[in-house]
Amino acid sequence: MKIRISRESLLEPLQPIAGVVEKKQTMPVLSNVLMAVDDDALTLTGTNMEVELVATLTDLEVSQTGRVTVPARKLVDICRSLPEAADVTLALEGDRMKISAGASQFTLATLPADHFPNVEDDEDSFTLNLEQREFHSLLSSTAFAMAQQDVRYYLNGLLLEIGDDNMRAVATDGHRLAMGNLPTPTYLDTPRQIIVPRKGVQELIRLLDDSEDPVALTIGSSHIRATLGAYTFTSKLIEGRFPDYNRVIPQGGDKTVIADRETLKSILQRAGILSHENIRGVRLELEPGQLHVYANNPDQEQAEDTMSVAYDGEPLQIGFNVGYLIDVMNVIREDQVRIVLSGSNASALIESTGTDDNLYVVMPMRL
């Protein structure tokens, strides 16, 4: 295998691929990136057995085809350290990879390509075509509510529910829930539910951009694959039943607050400074026209803030983890938010006042 390629062409896809490769690996080959050269393209693959990212590059000069794996981290560090626009030659000599650019020379250890695991294809899959920005927006407005290392393993991921004219994303860690919708014709007869693991969601968010460029999603029985530009990203799915989220979306709250999102976020952030570091509890007090936020911590330090809101219900006190509320304020795009409450021990429903039908549910803390 021997190729010539510009530093930038190589570095751009290598960075997200190195992000997929994890530092702590049980199998040495998993910390490597697979390089496969055929007559006119170089294919780079990184995997951690849960997710796999493949990039295909054609902007190069091939002298000799071949396949081999090299340490991902070191290859990225070398490319990054080379001067801009450097002309890089990579050549496999015996079991060593020689990298040269100008006067710089490197020799990397390799492992044979046939040791590298590959994701088997699913049968029974179907494909959806979306704009990158729509899918990005769906994921990034919900992913924050996924659980982390929960024993209820099915919560450590994002539920995608695909109906015949809609794709819905739901994430919950048991304390709060985020739900987003993306209207899109799918021509699917029976709705499908899949759970994409946390790592897969995070890598997808990183790969997708804000453009109208297409992304093709291929959904099989045990994998989801996203094809966008030069990249093919594959993630295993979490097997398991996601809890019935409809059950926890509150109905019939009788206390509605309309607040300016930025102002609300600011007063929550300010009060949050003096909330208990781990528990992060703040107390919200509602009265007609006004919302007060209070926080204190074990050192007896206190914060208090007030804003005007549209509210004409009965006075109400309710406690929340301030981080959960701020997370929601961060993903709502409209200027105003609507919060629907029913009591101090019941969940709050938070929505934007605009047209999107994303919704957020946050359970309170006991005061």
Added chain:
Amino acid sequence: MVRKIIHCDADCFYAAVEIRDNPQLAGLPIAIGGTSGRGVVATCSYEARAFGVRSAMPVSEALRLCPHLELLSTDMPRYQAVSKQLMNILREFTHLVEPLSLDEAYLDVSGSEHYQGSATLMARAIRERVRQELGITVSAGVAPNKFLAKVASDWNKPDGLCVVAPEDVADFVTDLPVEKLVGVGPRTAERLHELGIQTCEQLREWSEMALRERFGRHGARLFSMARGEDDRPVAISRPRKSISVETTYNRNLETLAQCQSALEGLVADLHRRMGRKGIDGTGATAMEKLFVKLRFADFETHTRESLWRQPQLPGTGDFLPLLETLYGDVPRPVRLLGLGVRFPVASGRGAGYQLSLF
């Protein structure tokens, strides 16, 4: 108001109780711990410390350092009984007693009227009464706050008393090595040394901002402690943070399968302990996390935790995945296995308790 805090700490408590009950042991190097030859030293007498024996040292190493070491197995019920007597004596001086362990406690005697309110006289009286009534010695530190009182009790250990009067705080702290500060272990000490900080005097040259940047929220504590300040109150009841069991095995567990079957026994032990304490995972005893601890034969120790917010006690099947991840793919001999649960930081009173969706 200037507070008066006493920190009392019994001198090599387990060993002292053993010697008291068997005076022939007096003057001998003794250690209390697992006696199988694979356990670790829980406490040892000062005679044993002279040979380099330390708490938490494997018994095998202790025996190497001191071959004629008198090794006794731990007799928890007896130590607990003495501890109860000790705490009762302390509570006669003030109701503000915060036990830290069986043999260690903080007392806030600011409002106490014994001995005309003199904390020094009270500390003397405590030491005298413990010696007479319990036959063991305690060291005491008297100071305006918890941190200084704790450093002070260690100052003239064993069987000593050290008083840091409010006017002496600045001098007392100046030459204090940073290792003496609460929460400064070997790692933080090393990082401080790299910054050229050996003593509190040198630490005082750093701004709170600079310390926060380097040490996070602990930086703020370092800033205060360097000035002899600590406003943590003496808390009468501290919420339970965790409950756990662990065993060092007589023979290493050689395979994952052996670890898995050993785990079952530990889970049963844990359930018994929790049952005795009335913890069933509901209401105020709701749990937050599970954890498994694994110590390999080379003493490399790892723990791993996962969330557990269900209103029931976790079973073997809930701990197994943690064990499997910790153990990894390569078989290695395991000497110690432990597991337990952690409680949410603010449980107990119910306030600040996060409610769940389902």
